[in-house]
Amino acid sequence: MNLYLGIDFGTTGARSTIIDSQGTIHCETEHTFARAQQPELPSVWQNALWDTIDQIPPTIRNQVRAIALDGTSSTVMLCNTDGIPVCDPILYNDPRGAAVTERLRAIAPANHTVLSATSSLAKLLWFQHFREETAPTFFLHQADWLAFLLHGKLGISDYHNALKLGFDVDTLCYPNWLIEGIAGAATPELPQVLAPGTPVGEVRAQVGDRFGFPRDCMVCAGTTDSIAAFLASGVNLPGEAVTSLGSTLAVKLLSHTRVDDSRYGIYSHKLGDLWLVGGASNTGGAVLRHFFTDVELENYSTQIDPAQESLLDYYPLLKKGDRFPINDPNLSPRLEPRPADSVEFLHGLLESIARIEARGYQLLQELGATALTKVYTAGGGAKNLVWSAIRQRYLKVAVATPVHTAAAYGAALLAMRGVTD
Numbered sequence: 001m002n003l004y005l006g007i008d009f010g011t012t013g014a015r016s017t018i019i020d021s022q023g024t025i026h027c028e029t030e031h032t033f034a035r036a037q038q039p040e041l042p043s044v045w046q047n048a049l050w051d052t053i054d055q056i057p058p059t060i061r062n063q064v065r066a067i068a069l070d071g072t073s074s075t076v077m078l079c080n081t082d083g084i085p086v087c088d089p090i091l092y093n094d095p096r097g098a099a100v101t102e103r104l105r106a107i108a109p110a111n112h113t114v115l116s117a118t119s120s121l122a123k124l125l126w127f128q129h130f131r132e133e134t135a136p137t138f139f140l141h142q143a144d145w146l147a148f149l150l151h152g153k154l155g156i157s158d159y160h161n162a163l164k165l166g167f168d169v170d171t172l173c174y175p176n177w178l179i180e181g182i183a184g185a186a187t188p189e190l191p192q193v194l195a196p197g198t199p200v201g202e203v204r205a206q207v208g209d210r211f212g213f214p215r216d217c218m219v220c221a222g223t224t225d226s227i228a229a230f231l232a233s234g235v236n237l238p239g240e241a242v243t244s245l246g247s248t249l250a251v252k253l254l255s256h257t258r259v260d261d262s263r264y265g266i267y268s269h270k271l272g273d274l275w276l277v278g279g280a281s282n283t284g285g286a287v288l289r290h291f292f293t294d295v296e297l298e299n300y301s302t303q304i305d306p307a308q309e310s311l312l313d314y315y316p317l318l319k320k321g322d323r324f325p326i327n328d329p330n331l332s333p334r335l336e337p338r339p340a341d342s343v344e345f346l347h348g349l350l351e352s353i354a355r356i357e358a359r360g361y362q363l364l365q366e367l368g369a370t371a372l373t374k375v376y377t378a379g380g381g382a383k384n385l386v387w388s389a390i391r392q393r394y395l396k397v398a399v400a401t402p403v404h405t406a407a408a409y410g411a412a413l414l415a416m417r418g419v420t421d
Contacts, residue, residue, distance in 0.1 A: 002065040006411025007052060009071045009142060010225055011247040014048040017408035018060055021416065029055035042077065042085040042145065049146055053211050062212045067150060068197065068220040068415035070228035070407055071143030073280065074120045074164050078127055078137045078188055079145065083154045086137060090123045093282050095321045095329040097122025100129055107181030113164055115262035117329040120165040128186050139188035143222040151201040151219035157191035158221040160269050167193050169270040194221040197418035220418035222411065226250035227269060229378040230276060231410030233402040238274060239373035243357055245381025247286040251360045252278040255370040264363055265324030277369045279324030279360055283353050285380055287316040292346065300346045306389035312348025325360040350387050358394035374398045378405040
């Protein structure tokens with residue numbers, strides 16, 4: 001039997017899903033980052049990768065024909081020519097790129113996707129400006145580096161991860177404005193960009209020997225975590241969308257029309273002959289977990305009437321700055337007034353996040369995306385039925401949970417299609 005392994009790296013841990021050619025799940029594993037650890041450290045990612053694979057039974061591992069990985073979008077790092085990280089990575093929501101905004105605007109076209117303090121290109125410019133070392137380096141995304149650990153080919157990315165670096169998905173190359181704009185003595189090597197799912201290379205011999213993968217097990221180019229969740233949903237009709245309610249809020253609408261507007265943090269990913277239009281906000285589950293335990297979230301939610309509108313108007317963020325639908329690295333969180341009643345407070349948070357989601361989809365359509373017809377929900381928030389009812393009230397279309405919601409499942413589909421299509 002041929003099996004396909006997808007591995008998802010999110011903000012709280014790593015997960016794997018193994019499927020067969022029919023999409024049936026044969027195994028799932030999970031590795032949660034310990035709170036004492038700093039999940040931005042590459043060594044933690046590497047340990048999580050090996051542990052996630054190690055949990056898969058050997059009898060399943062030796063049938064894996066292909067592997068694909070996803071990682072958090074715009075989480076980036078610098079490595080030396082041996083693939084060893086030379087400094088701490090910069091996480092997806094790190095706004096330090098605001099310090100190089102002037103240079104970024106001088107390089108990029110108006111309203112381009114990269115014109116954000118959290119874009120991959122902003123972080124590359126930050127590395128160039130604030131790091132003194134001039135030894136040769138490779139600029140990689142999280143998923144690029146993790147896949148390198150498996151196939152050993154340094155400097156390979158995919159055009160989903162590379163979009164916010166400035167890669168042009170129309171011409172399938174880096175534009176001249178980018179190459180010329182970053183030229184200099186401390187310029188890192190940019191990754192070669194492939195279509196997501198493209199076979200890159202067989203697993204390294206030492207990885208195959210350690211875990212018992214077949215010698216011809218292929219590692220494929222990956223994607224971002226939110227696109228992997230979209231792929232898992234099975235959505236393929238323009239007008240349908242997936243909201244990923246994980247630590248953050250990401251929306252993706254399948255559209256005939258491409259929409260890019262950096263003023264609002266809106267960008268489009270290429271998906272076959274269609275476009276995946278969307279954006280990602282820093283609001284989401286991480287804010288909820290800051291105030292409530294999982295048990296409290298479950299208990300308090302059941303005491304909320306989803307048909308009753310909350311009068312509390314928040315903009316729930318853990319720290320200053322958001323990316324979409326307001327693209328402002330200095331946007332302040334709004335979490336006051338806080339009522340004494342925890343149920344009332346949670347109601348206000350859930351409703352406020354729902355408003356941000358609805359405003360996001362409204363913006364996509366105002367700027368030309370295909371009209372919204374249905375929203376599927378992925379991520380941990382999909383389990384909260386009260387929240388789903390609140391969101392449906394704002395979205396004014398049906399809200400449903402797809403059969404498969406895990407990003408790791410979407411990555412496994414990508415691996416399967418990469419070697420069978």
